[in-house]
Amino acid sequence: MEKVIDESVQGNSLSTKNKKANTRKLYIESYGCAMNFSDSEIVASILANEGFNTTQKLEDADLVLVNTCSIREKAELTIRKRLEKFNAVKRTRPHLKVGVLGCMAERLKSKFLEEEKIVDMVVGPDAYKDLPNLIKEIDQGRNAINVILSKEETYGDIAPVRLNTNGISAYVSITRGCDNMCTFCVVPFTRGRERSREPQSILEEISDLWNRGYKEITLLGQNVDSYLWYGGGLKKDFNQATDIQKATAVNFSKLLEMTAIAQPKMRIRFSTSNPQDLTLDVIKTMSTYDNICNHIHLPVQSGSDRILKEMNRLHTRAEYFKLIDNIRNIIPDCGISQDIIAGFPTETEEDHKDTLSLLEYVKYDFGYMYSYSERPGTMAARKLEDDVPEADKKRRLAEIIALQRQHSGYRLQQRVGKVDEVLIEGESKRSSEHWMGRNSQNSVVVFPKENSVIGEFVNVKIEDCTTGTLLGSIVKK
Ligand code: SAH
Numbered sequence: 001m002e003k004v005i006d007e008s009v010q011g012n013s014l015s016t017k018n019k020k021a022n023t024r025k026l027y028i029e030s031y032g033c034a035m036n037f038s039d040s041e042i043v044a045s046i047l048a049n050e051g052f053n054t055t056q057k058l059e060d061a062d063l064v065l066v067n068t069c070s071i072r073e074k075a076e077l078t079i080r081k082r083l084e085k086f087n088a089v090k091r092t093r094p095h096l097k098v099g100v101l102g103c104m105a106e107r108l109k110s111k112f113l114e115e116e117k118i119v120d121m122v123v124g125p126d127a128y129k130d131l132p133n134l135i136k137e138i139d140q141g142r143n144a145i146n147v148i149l150s151k152e153e154t155y156g157d158i159a160p161v162r163l164n165t166n167g168i169s170a171y172v173s174i175t176r177g178c179d180n181m182c183t184f185c186v187v188p189f190t191r192g193r194e195r196s197r198e199p200q201s202i203l204e205e206i207s208d209l210w211n212r213g214y215k216e217i218t219l220l221g222q223n224v225d226s227y228l229w230y231g232g233g234l235k236k237d238f239n240q241a242t243d244i245q246k247a248t249a250v251n252f253s254k255l256l257e258m259t260a261i262a263q264p265k266m267r268i269r270f271s272t273s274n275p276q277d278l279t280l281d282v283i284k285t286m287s288t289y290d291n292i293c294n295h296i297h298l299p300v301q302s303g304s305d306r307i308l309k310e311m312n313r314l315h316t317r318a319e320y321f322k323l324i325d326n327i328r329n330i331i332p333d334c335g336i337s338q339d340i341i342a343g344f345p346t347e348t349e350e351d352h353k354d355t356l357s358l359l360e361y362v363k364y365d366f367g368y369m370y371s372y373s374e375r376p377g378t379m380a381a382r383k384l385e386d387d388v389p390e391a392d393k394k395r396r397l398a399e400i401i402a403l404q405r406q407h408s409g410y411r412l413q414q415r416v417g418k419v420d421e422v423l424i425e426g427e428s429k430r431s432s433e434h435w436m437g438r439n440s441q442n443s444v445v446v447f448p449k450e451n452s453v454i455g456e457f458v459n460v461k462i463e464d465c466t467t468g469t470l471l472g473s474i475v476k477k
Pocket residue numbers: 033071072184185186187221222223271272299301339340341370371372373374375
């Protein structure tokens with residue numbers, strides 16, 4: 001999922017108070033998870049107030065920012081290569097400044113400035129409000145760094161500048177950080193402790209998006225289902241909250257309901273769900289409100305109880321199956337997707353077979369599958385030897401992907417003959433006479449345009465499918 005995004009700015013509701021004249025150009029590139037893409041929109045908003053317009057042309061840039069990902073070694077290597085490219089550009093344009101944001105900034109901290117002379121500025125995920133000061137520093141020829149993690153920062157007061165937008169779908173972040181400490185994962189180290197954003201600011205952002213023509217939002221968090229607002233503060237400190245705070249606290253199912261009621265025509269998605277935190281209440285709320293999409297991204301990582309334990313995933317295989325059964329009972333046509341890691345330390349062929357049999361049981365609609373990549377500083381790196389040979393990791397991953405592909409085909413095939421509501425997102429990549437959009441389950445649907453327009457909801461009769469796409473035609477509502 002390491003993708004690159006450039007930025008074309010859509011109008012935003014940014015306060016123009018204290019805004020400086022737009023005289024400089026910012027080129028920002030994002031890698032990794034949806035949260036990084038969402039954060040880049042916050043950064044663009046903060047810098048718009050400092051006089052920076054975004055540009056999609058590197059050659060026009062005065063400032064290059066790279067919002068980085070540390071989740072796997074390969075992501076970091078890709079970004080390092082990209083930084084070398086920016087260094088080459090700098091040699092021809094000495095006034096150009098380069099900053100590193102996000103998880104690599106947090107993980108490597110001042111090492112970036114010491115070892116990689118190419119970088120002028122290093123800013124961790126909780127320090128973006130300090131960017132105006134940091135930029136003053138680099139303007140005066142000094143290096144600048146802020147990698148302090150915060151207990152409060154949620155950027156709830158910042159109206160993001162929507163980058164690279166289709167004007168239809170937007171991310172709205174609702175929690176930051178993660179308290180889960182899965183042993184393979186670097187995120188708790190790079191993004192800090194979990195905290196939730198004030199519900200009113202979430203509702204206001206969504207209302208503003210609706211007023212600007214957006215039709216779909218995705219509530220974002222590393223673990224959205226553990227959202228908990230009780231007046232601010234870390235999730236882990238909730239026990240010390242006052243009785244009033246506890247009585248008026250808003251959990252994820254409540255927030256989902258508030259959002260669905262406040263914006264009855266907006267499509268609502270959310271990601272990512274951690275199995276241990278996805279409650280029956282959330283599933284019931286999904287089934288109660290038509291505008292909440294029937295899709296749950298529910299990473300499992302492994303089908304083996306022993307490996308789940310080594311990973312510090314706080315549920316068993318049987319509990320996961322129970323959750324899947326509950327989802328299917330309450331929302332029979334719910335799309336379910338996964339993340340899986342192949343070749344976690346100590347994984348045997350037996351464990352791997354457990355993963356394959358779990359896949360067989362669930363038959364996910366789609367998934368994101370990776371081979372294990374040891375991340376320095378994590379519990380797994382400290383306690384376990386990365387002992388599964390690379391060839392085995394690769395083969396196991398290939399087997400998982402092949403099986404998932406079969407299941408994706410099976411799930412798509414099951415929709416043939418049905419009529420799905422589709423939100424039109426844009427033109428099909430293959431044909432200018434076809435639109436592409438998604439159904440509630442998050443599957444891509446392609447169909448002839450007829451008289452419909454981008455942003456419209458249409459009913460599409462599903463007539464056929466390819467390996468990853470549903471094909472159909474519009475029917476009258
Ligand atoms: N809760 C997060 C998970 C972030 S990481 C979310 O919002 O998506 C995304 C996925 O990357 C994880 O679910 C896991 O499958 C994978 N991943 C994380 N650390 C990894 C590692 N060290 N090696 C391989 N894959 C990893």
